[in-house]
Amino acid sequence: MGIICDTHMHSSFSGDSKTSLRDMAVRANDLGLKMICFTEHMDFNFPYLKGEEGMFTLNTDSYLYELLKVRSEYEGKMDIGYGVELGLKEDAVRQNAIYIKNHEFDYVIASLHLVNEMDPYYPEYFEDKTDEEGYVTYFKSIYDNINKFQNFDCLGHIDYIVRYGKSKDTDYSYNKYAEYIDPILKFLIEHEKGLELNTAGIRKGLKNVHPLPDILKRYRELGGELVTIGSDAHDTSAIASDYDKAMEALEYAGFKYYCMYMNRIAEFKKIV
Ligand SMILES: [Zn+2]
Ligand SMILES: [Zn+2]
Numbered sequence: 001m002g003i004i005c006d007t008h009m010h011s012s013f014s015g016d017s018k019t020s021l022r023d024m025a026v027r028a029n030d031l032g033l034k035m036i037c038f039t040e041h042m043d044f045n046f047p048y049l050k051g052e053e054g055m056f057t058l059n060t061d062s063y064l065y066e067l068l069k070v071r072s073e074y075e076g077k078m079d080i081g082y083g084v085e086l087g088l089k090e091d092a093v094r095q096n097a098i099y100i101k102n103h104e105f106d107y108v109i110a111s112l113h114l115v116n117e118m119d120p121y122y123p124e125y126f127e128d129k130t131d132e133e134g135y136v137t138y139f140k141s142i143y144d145n146i147n148k149f150q151n152f153d154c155l156g157h158i159d160y161i162v163r164y165g166k167s168k169d170t171d172y173s174y175n176k177y178a179e180y181i182d183p184i185l186k187f188l189i190e191h192e193k194g195l196e197l198n199t200a201g202i203r204k205g206l207k208n209v210h211p212l213p214d215i216l217k218r219y220r221e222l223g224g225e226l227v228t229i230g231s232d233a234h235d236t237s238a239i240a241s242d243y244d245k246a247m248e249a250l251e252y253a254g255f256k257y258y259c260m261y262m263n264r265i266a267e268f269k270k271i272v
Contacts (some may be wrong), residue, residue, distance in 0.1 A: 005035035008230020013063040015055030017234040027236035044092035083107035088145035090124030107261035111156030131157035131165035154194035157210040173213035195228030199242040216253035
């Protein structure tokens, strides 16, 4: 197996997953993974316009309690990281900073799930704009957010927005959005932040992983070295999914190593 970890996994501690943390771990171990990291959702100030109040507020203490139990069961067989997928939001900078400071996570993914108080998952986001406007607004918002908050290890699914556009990725390329993507990549590199390779896009009907292989290549050209790999699985069937596509993208971009974080420190693994 070329990639031995899955560093983006959710369990029922995330409001949009129904699978227990233990079931996720059992399946990951059955698949032969040597390291997994749970990255449950924590989104402060999430506007619950469609109900489900508190859905993305993590019960961090219960999560840690369960994780430590399952981690001990797999000692010596598979490492289990204690991570979080933290929602970037300009009015949550202080809450995010305090939260991360007060918890000893192994790995922090920063992800943008909202733009201008709207969740692009719902079609309303694209109702009054073209896909191009919607994508540009998303990239600009990532840039604005990471300029305000940096206590994270890796930027999650940089082109997540493309999943939800009317045309999805049919008219989407790195070149078309380079002027908005390059500043994000340069900022990540300057601040020693990683870029996540997330395979969920393929399960959502896209042709490629997040980010597009050309973006991954550009990150490397600019000097980026920290790429993590995750499936963003919310159930057992998605764990380590489409890793063949992840390998292809890494190879295309010229990476010989990927990395995993424990204790907020990157450990490099050679791609074999
Ligand atoms: Zn996410
Ligand atoms: Zn996720």
